[in-house]
Structure formats: structure tokens, C-alpha cells
Amino acid sequence: MxxxxxxxxxxxxxxxxxxxxxxxxxxxxxxxxxxxxxxxxxxxxxxxxxxxxxxxxxxxxxxxxxKEDVVPGHVNKKYFIAAPILAMIPALSTVTFVPFGAYIDLGGNLTPLILANVDVGLLAVFAVSSLGVYSVVLAGWASNSKYSFLGGIRASAQLISYELSMTLAVVPVLLWINAPGTAGTMSLSKAVEFQSQPGFWGGAWFAFTMPISALIFLICLFAETNRQPFDMAESEADLVGGFHTEYGAFKWSLFFVAEYCHMIVGSAVFILLFFGGWNPLPWLPLSSVAALLHITELPLLVGLLSIGIFLGKILAMLFLFMWVRWTVPRFRYDQVMKLGWQKLLPLAILNLLVTIIAIAVIQH
Amino acid sequence: MATDMTFPDAAARTAAQNHDQEKMHLSMGPSHPSTHGVLRLQLELDGEIITKADPVLGYLHRGDEKIAENMTYNQFVPYTDRLDYLAPLANNAAYAIAVERLAKLEVPERCQAIRVITSELARISAHLMGLGAYGIDVGAWTVFLYSFTEREKLYKLFEELTGARFTTSYSRIGGLARDVPEGWTDRVLAFCDQFLPILEETLTLLTRNKIFMDRTMGVGIISKEDAIAYGLTGPNARGSGVAIDLRKDKPYSGYDKYEFDIPVGTTGDCYDRYMVRGEEMRQSVRIVRQAIAKFPSGPWYATDAKKIFAPQKGKVLSSMEELIQNFMLVTEGPQMPAGEVYFEAENPKGALGFYIVSKGGGVPYRLKIRAPSFCNLSVIPKVCVGEMMADVVSILGSLDFVMGECDR
Structure with a gap:
């Protein structure tokens, strides 16, 4: 709720x-x-x-x-109704794995605010959010319309190909925050912790230390959320509305909300991993800001402050999403595939190799 | 020129019976966001690759040519508005000139200059629309809004001149509906001055945009030979490197007095056609500026054609002679000699031709319209094959057709 x-x-x-x-x-x-x-x-x-x-x-x-909730006569009714519901489930449940703020507890430690603090946070987000593609495919199939069908196929192919580069792009971050010999973690709040340490390297956001990872992740994020210039599944110019051509009223709005939820969660993950989470500025972690404002003793205030900062960053990311959407044209389907497989994936692998070597050198 | 025109529904039916061929038949249109009106394409898809594309026309057929046989020459002017409804002023002028050629009537220089200015403004307006719609087709919405803002300014000028924004009906046989209002030419100049920088800004959104270039370069290539063979005219032919422009080749309405260049493409792909349109807008501004710089004074209608051009309203109400003349013109129509004429004007979409057969009197015996969009669309079965589904949209956008004149 x-x-x-x-x-x-x-x-x-x-x-x-x-x-x-x-x-x-x-x-x-x-x-x-x-x-x-x-x-x-x-x-x-x-x-x-x-x-x-x-x-x-x-x-x-x-x-x-x-509005009247029309179910066209030619659709497969069961799956047609199931698809938007299926779209909402992953969109809403991924939110639970995303930490959205932090407060300083009585022991003086920063504790993340999160609904379900699982150790495999990042993996869980990826796993659940990629379930979203099923709803698109199902909607495209159940609509029993050729445009929707094409949209569904495009979406599934696109999501699969970009998921790979996206995952590879975050591996360097995970390598960095997991020292060998200690218990491994994929927690998103751990990544933020690593970006709020003292010192030059400790305080630097991962976007500065691993810019290529951040870039690949950002591009894949656009593709994953089906946003322009990668909105192949919709592409209203040639596929009319893609997978949701036959949908209307509340069912359509569920797809719509799911898209925005994916955007929000995607931006949140991007910010947590690469832009310092709830730290207001690079080299200026939340705890020192709290100390500056003399509110370290007030955990509620610090929590609110951190949520505010985090939310502000998410809104900035969403603005970026919209800015891009209304500025650039749309790729063609095969160009999207080419970009994903021939450019982003090799780059991600190369980036991973370079980072592995760099980390090995630094740690020795 | 063998355009394989099959019955789309019959084709779909046979395909449904042949389950062994795993090709998808997709009917794109007549109600589709990017078929620019009511064009319908019967596509045959292999995956996302087009193997066959049949344009199906006629959803907007109104029988304009037959209608023309039942009304006087002047009464048909409003119907020309509805041919290429993105550039009604140019259609009005083209039709009027065609009928005047039939009557062997010379209109005064001022009338010619006004027709040139309005035709060129109409060209700018039509190309802006084409540019904006093209932007939407490839997914860039903002271009559309930018170009529509400019079009709105043009519409203000049109409204001031003709009383209507869209369906202008400005021409009369032997002249115009009315003279230009006071200070109108200055406002046109002011528009031109502010328009050029905005045009550059709008084009910058696309011209060097990597995604746009990917979407349009090498897509929908029409070779020079094909362009000639399929009877392409206008920017589409020029995009393929065919340097035809009736304003230069067969100057009418005093176009030989103005200096302007004809932009010509090299490869004939969608990108070239886009570039040609962009440059044509700049050239149109050049022509408008020249026409206004030496804007002739004098009469704005043919004063020596009492049986063709209606007298001024003030005189009709005060003088018997003019009253009779007006009555005859309204009831009988402008009196034309017997004969036939064919006249083509360089419209925004290409060569708009009127072939008129007259047996004398005020009504044409037969009026045939050569619509540039119709001829331009004939190339679709040729260019679309082998392209992707999404390319159809960029090709259609780059051909920049108007179904109003295509279906007539």
C-alpha cells in the first residue's frame, strides 16, 4: 500500500x-x-x-x-486483462528493494531506509524489473493485432539485448565495493556507503571513477524503460501505439504508470550506483552535512533530508528522460539492435576487463 | 513503369489461403498516424522487411474533375483550395494562370507579383508542414511544434490578405479577389526577416542529428532514372538529382525576373529530399524579398477583359454598364474561347497541371488535374521493397504527399 x-x-x-x-x-x-x-x-x-x-x-x-473500459472483440480476453496487471506487479515490487534515504541511528551509524533490505538488492531489482517485458509481450500477443504483435516482439528483443550490457555495466561497481575475502554483497545501500567515505577516492561518486559504466548504464536505462529514442515497442509513427494500441482507459493507464515506475526505479538505481545516492554533492557525504547543520542528533530530520536529496536527484533524472524524449528522433529497430549488440556490449565487456585490471593494480 | 497494382483485399485473401508462405500482410492505413491523411498501404512483410507495398488510393476522392464541368471557371477556384490543402494559394494561382492561358489573357505585373509572393509563401508553409510531419514520423515531435509556430504566423498573413486562413480562394480568372492590404508587404518582409534564423534553428534539430541521419541516409533511394521514369516532380525529383523546376524551365507569372537557385540532391535518399526542402524555403524567402523590393504599382487585375473579370463592386452599384457586366459574369461565367490548354505550375509538391478543354462559354467541357502527389506516390512500390517497416514511415514522410490532390 x-x-x-x-x-x-x-x-x-x-x-x-x-x-x-x-x-x-x-x-x-x-x-x-x-x-x-x-x-x-x-x-x-x-x-x-x-x-x-x-x-x-x-x-x-x-x-x-x-472512462468506459473497452475490451475489443477480437482480443484474447484473459491475457488481455492479465497483461496490464502483470505490468504493474514488477513495476511496483522493485521499489521495495530500493533504498530511498538514510538516517543516523543512536550508535552514530548511517542506516539505510528501505522496505526490504535484502543483500542481493541490485540483483533483485534487475530480476524483477525484467519480468516487465512479459507484460509487453503478453499485451502484444493477446491484442491479436498486427501492430501490437510487432511492438511486443520488438520490445522483447530489445529488452533482452540491453539487459546484458546493463548488467555488465554494473559489475565494475560491484567489484569495487566487494573486497576479496569478505562476505560479498549486492546491496545498493552498500554502494552508496562506498561513495560517502572520507578522502579523495572515497568521496568520489562512481560516475567519476567509472564514467564508461555510468554511460552504458544510462543508455541501457533509456532502452530498458522503453523511452525515446528507444521506444521501439510503442513507436507511434509506424506501429500506431505498439503493444498498447488496443488498450484504453484504465488498462492503458496501468501500462503508462508502469512505464513511469520503471523510469523512477531505474533512475533511483542509477543514482544509487553512480551518483552518490542521498549524498548531496561529491566529496560531501550526508553525515558531514548533518554535522554542519547540527542535526546529527535528530534522526528524523536527517532521514527527511536524505529522502529529499534523493528525491531531488530522481526528479532531475526524470527531467533528463523527458528532455531527451522531446529532443531527439527515434532509432529504427535494427539500429537499436546494432547499437546494443555491436557497440554497447563489446564496450561493456572491455570496460569490465579494464576495471578488473585497474582494481587488481590498485589493491596490490 | 510497370506498377504492380493488385487488388489488396484479393491479395490478402489469397495469402490467407496460402499458409505455407509465412509472410505477414499488414494494411497500413487509411487510418494510421503516419500515412498523412487517408493513404492505405497494403504491405507484405517478411519479419520487419517489406517485400511488397501497394498503395491503395481513392479514400478522399471527391470527383473534383467532374464537378468542374458543372460550374463556371470562377466557381471552381474554391475547389482548387482543397487539392493540395497545404498550399491553397499556389493552387489558386496555378488554376487561374491555366484558364488565363486558355483565354490568352495577360494579367498586369502587379497581379503577377502578388501571385508569386503568395505562391512562395504557400511553398514555405507547405514545406514547413512537410518538415514538421517528417519530424513526427521519425519521432522528433519538437520540430513539428517549431514549424507550426511559423506556419501560424504565415496564416495570420494569409488571413489578412484573403480573409481565410486555410481555404483562401484568392485567385480570380484574370486577377485576384482583392488587392494586398495596406502595409501587408512590410509585414511579409518582417516575417521573412525573423523566419530565416528560426528556420536554421529548426533544421539544426535534424540536419546533423545522428539518429535522424541514421534514419534517413541511404533509405528510400530513388535513382535519377527512376525519378524520371515514374514522373516525379518537385522536391522529390530534385532530391534525386533531376534539376527540373518549372519556375526556371517554363517561367510563368514573371518568375524569370527573379534570381533563385534550384537545390538538387545527389543520392536521392530521404535525407536529400529533406535537405532540398530546407533549401527551397530559403530560396522562397529570397524570391519573396525580390518581389517585394520591386513591387509594381498599377492595376491588380486585367482591366481589358470585360467578359472575364468582374467589375468593382462600387461601380456595379452605381453604373448600369457594370451592373450588366457583373450580372453576365455571375450567371454565365467568364467567357472563354473554344480550345484546349495545358498548364503546369511548380507547386510545393511538384508540377500541378490543369488540362482544360473548352467549347466556349463560361464552363469547361473537361478539366483534368495532374496532381504531383499522385505521380510521386507511384514510386512507393519500387522504393519500399527491401526496407524495414519503420522506413516506410520515413519514406512516406520524405515524399511529402497530400491525399487531397492525390485523390482529387
Missing amino acids: AVIGVMFPLAGACSMAERKISAWIQGRPGPNRAIPFWFSWVPVLGPILQKLGAFHLLADGLKFLF
């Missing part, structure tokens, strides 16, 4: 931001009309929220709920 309570509004806010940011980029006002009549009496806040289009979010959500 907590997950739904956080993720749905966040995804909704994303859809709003998408519309507003696209409007800014394209030089038009964007959504700025909807407002409940009683809210327009609020002096300053009312007009501001109206101009920001904040109420379109509510209107959109209500529209999806109250």
Missing part, C-alpha cells in the same frame, strides 16, 4: 511533468486550464497551480477511472 501510495502520485506527477516540460521545450503554454471552481478563489496558490497544470493530473486520473 505504501508503495502504491507513493508511486501512483509520483507517476502521475511524472505524466504532468512530461506534458509541461514538453510544452516548455516546444515553446507552447502546455496544460494550464483545469482548476476546481472553489480552488480558483485561493489567492496566490490557485493561479500558480492552474498555470502549472497541477489539476490536469487529477482530471487525467479521474478520466482513466471513469
